Amino acid sequence: MAKILVIEDDTQFCQMLAQMLIQAGHEVETALNGVLGLERFRQSIPDLVITDIMMPEKDGIDVIVDIKRQNAEVRIIAISGGRRAITPQFNLDSAALIGAVQVLAKPFNREQLLAAIAAALE
Template identity: 45%
Template sequence: MASVMIVDDDAAVRALLRQILEDEGHRVSEAGNGREGVDRFSHEPHDIIITDMLMPEKDGVEVIMELREKFSGVKIIAISGGGRGLDAAFNLKVAKDFGAFATLAKPFSRQEVLDAVGQLLADG
């Protein structure tokens, strides 16, 4: 199974993702904002990182850009429910443009999460 880092400022979203992933045997760690996520990932890289797009400290675009610069092969899943006057589809398109491998719009299903993680793991 994989090690997955969840970066989201919403504790409920982190808890939901943790439960979904741990139920499938993945190891999970969490960060409550983008700055914390990048710092933790830099010290302990994971197989996959799931990042929200709108967060304090560093937003998802900054997280994606910084991690892709430092770890070119990092596998990133971006998630968004919209906000700040932008819809989720726009945020997720931007995430793809900056290097996210997969995107999920909130609310997402358990199966959508597992499919995205499974696809990234299958792609090697």
């Protein structure tokens, strides 16, 4: 059981993700953008952060950098769908370069998600 912060600007996707995690027995907090995400992070430091990369205002890359600055230990999983011009891989490679321990390209299923969480928390 872990305390997980989900940062994702797609409301529907965020809810589904949270539901999946709660069903798996985790304690979940959500934030709908990068700025809110960092606020939540400061308020209660989670064991794991799952963040989207392409978000308006403050994107996932900057979120990861800021989180790492505050707490180098926290585990981060980057998720990304990528858009037309760049593959999800570009985003995820970038995230990995700055410290995401696991990356997931959208779409992914429950098993892939849970496996990534397990690997990240190891």
